[in-house]
Amino acid sequence: MDKFWGSNFSNKALKVRPSPIREMLSVVNQPGMISFAGGMPAPDVFPVKEFHEGTEVFLRDGPSLLQYGTTEGFTPLKEYLSEWTAPRMGRKAALDEMLLTSGSQQVLDLMGWAMIDPGDYVITEDPSYLAALTAFHNHGSRFIGIPTDAEGMVVDMLPEKIEKARSEGKKVKFIYTIVNFQNPAGCTLSLERRKKLVEISNKYGVPIFEDDPYGYVRFDGDHLPSIFSLDQEGGVIYAGSFSKILAPGTRIGWCTGSRDIIRKLTVFKQSTDLCSSPISQALIYEYCKKGYLDAHLPKIVADYRAKRDAMEDSFKKYLPLDEVSWVKPEGGFFYWIHMPHIDAEDLFKKAIEKKVAFVIGAPFFANGGGEHNARINYTYSTPDTIEEGVKRLGEAMREMLGKA
Ligand SMILES: Cc1ncc(COP(=O)(O)O)c(C=O)c1O
Missing domain, CATH: 3.40.640.10 (Type I PLP-dependent aspartate aminotransferase-like (Major domain))
Known part of the structure; x- marks a missing residue:
């Protein structure tokens, strides 16, 4: 252990855990990647x-x-x-x-x-x-x-x-x-x-x-x-x-x-x-x-609603519907999908090959679970990239299910 730092770290520092998804997300910046992974607002709606x-x-x-x-x-x-x-x-x-x-x-x-x-x-x-x-x-x-x-x-x-x-x-x-x-x-x-x-x-x-x-x-x-x-x-x-x-x-x-x-x-x-x-x-x-702020809110609501709708439509069009379930969100930034026969971490690897990223479900559970869930953000992408990204995700799922 390092003489100056490691040997003197607090118990807190020894127990602190880096975000389990950080490493996964480092691939998100690869060229051509469509990212549904972050939780960010759309940059083009910022009221600069x-x-x-x-x-x-x-x-x-x-x-x-x-x-x-x-x-x-x-x-x-x-x-x-x-x-x-x-x-x-x-x-x-x-x-x-x-x-x-x-x-x-x-x-x-x-x-x-x-x-x-x-x-x-x-x-x-x-x-x-x-x-x-x-x-x-x-x-x-x-x-x-x-x-x-x-x-x-x-x-x-x-x-x-x-x-x-x-x-x-x-x-x-x-x-x-x-x-x-x-x-x-x-x-x-x-x-x-x-x-x-x-x-x-x-x-x-x-x-x-x-x-x-x-x-x-x-x-x-x-x-x-x-x-x-x-x-x-x-x-x-x-x-x-x-x-x-x-x-x-x-x-x-x-x-x-x-x-x-x-x-x-x-x-x-x-x-x-x-x-x-x-x-x-x-x-x-x-x-x-x-x-x-009052004038801005309806704008972001309209923008994100259109993106949520684009994602809902794309899910229905491209995902294997007998293998995936979700609840349509009434607001906010995320879809949460459940795939009983697909391991989310394996799907993540396959999806990255196809240049689409999301966040696996497991890290969101404090005491285990979520291996068959994924979080999918829609606010950051455009409706066109949403459709293309979901298409790629659907292909990745079908390949995993042997239905490609
Ligand atoms: C549920 C929830 N709480 C708190 C935060 C922290 O947000 P901020 O510090 O940007 O206000 C976030 C950010 O994504 C969040 O999703």
């Missing part, structure tokens, strides 16, 4: 011109924007967000119930700092967002996975799981759920289950972490009330993000919750990054206050 307009703020407020900001976040943006999110949150959150963060990914890490001791348990959906599992794992978390179906987490299973864990002396710290257009499964937690989840959380005193970066990207049907808005006891923390509705390069997200948890997260944020970029927060505020 409108965002750039906000840079005039430098001539007005340059010195303060180039200074350190407050850990809590840029007040005008918090005020805007409090108002803008009120319909979803059921009320206007007070400013000290909100924290602006460096992406919503930072909320995941801060929740780890505030809530998780090594050996504690977090309840997650099976499957769940890979970088959430990694962030919690880095704080020493173990996981209790709850299956999902077309209506999201099967919340009826929670009481038994919580009681069993407690009877075994396990500490269950919170329930992590991606309520809308889940990453990776694409599903949305039904209203009935949202209500039940709040009931269970209140009954057992297990808080809920409602992660909602995709909620505003809805193609069909009506928005559902957030879990935060259904809870009257202060047991829910809600995380949102500008990444999917504006641009991930802004690296700004937020969370809303009761003062107890927001204060703790703020203290940990102080030692993590002091503050999120004041420049970025001010540019977002300039953009939003001119009404550009």
Whole structure:
């Protein structure tokens, strides 16, 4: 082991795991590859011109924007967000119930700092967002996975799981759920289950972490009330993000919750990054206050809906339909497909030969499973490349099934 570094690494560093899909994804940049692998917005819908307009703020407020900001976040943006999110949150959150963060990914890490001791348990959906599992794992978390179906987490299973864990002396710290257009499964937690989840959380005193970066990207049907808005006891923390509705390069997200948890997260944020970029927060505020965000949302919804439809049509046209099933997502970025007779890792290798990439299902499960699943992104490609990519994927599947 290296004299300086390796021999001095922390236990955390020795246990940290690089993303299991990173290596796989290194092939994605090969020439001619069609990638359904990432989770990125379409670059051609970024509102470059409108965002750039906000840079005039430098001539007005340059010195303060180039200074350190407050850990809590840029007040005008918090005020805007409090108002803008009120319909979803059921009320206007007070400013000290909100924290602006460096992406919503930072909320995941801060929740780890505030809530998780090594050996504690977090309840997650099976499957769940890979970088959430990694962030919690880095704080020493173990996981209790709850299956999902077309209506999201099967919340009826929670009481038994919580009681069993407690009877075994396990500490269950919170329930992590991606309520809308889940990453990776694409599903949305039904209203009935949202209500039940709040009931269970209140009954057992297990808080809920409602992660909602995709909620505003809805193609069909009506928005559902957030879990935060259904809870009257202060047991829910809600995380949102500008990444999917504006641009991930802004690296700004937020969370809303009761003062107890927001204060703790703020203290940990102080030692993590002091503050999120004041420049970025001010540019977002300039953009939003001119009404550009409200005007932009219908554009991305229309663009991504057309791509979702292109993918749905291509699936029906090119995939072996008796061997693949999926639920059409009502919003968000992903399809999640199930292939009972195809190993996703083998399919990945075959697909790469045919120059189409996706993400295999297994890494999204904290405790194993998902070998016959794949996550397929549609927002990043054009409808034409979607059709060509799905055609290649269908060929790869048929070859694996011996039906080519
Ligand atoms: C479910 C979920 N939560 C959080 C994030 C983090 O997003 P960001 O840090 O860009 O806000 C992502 C990104 O893909 C995500 O899918």
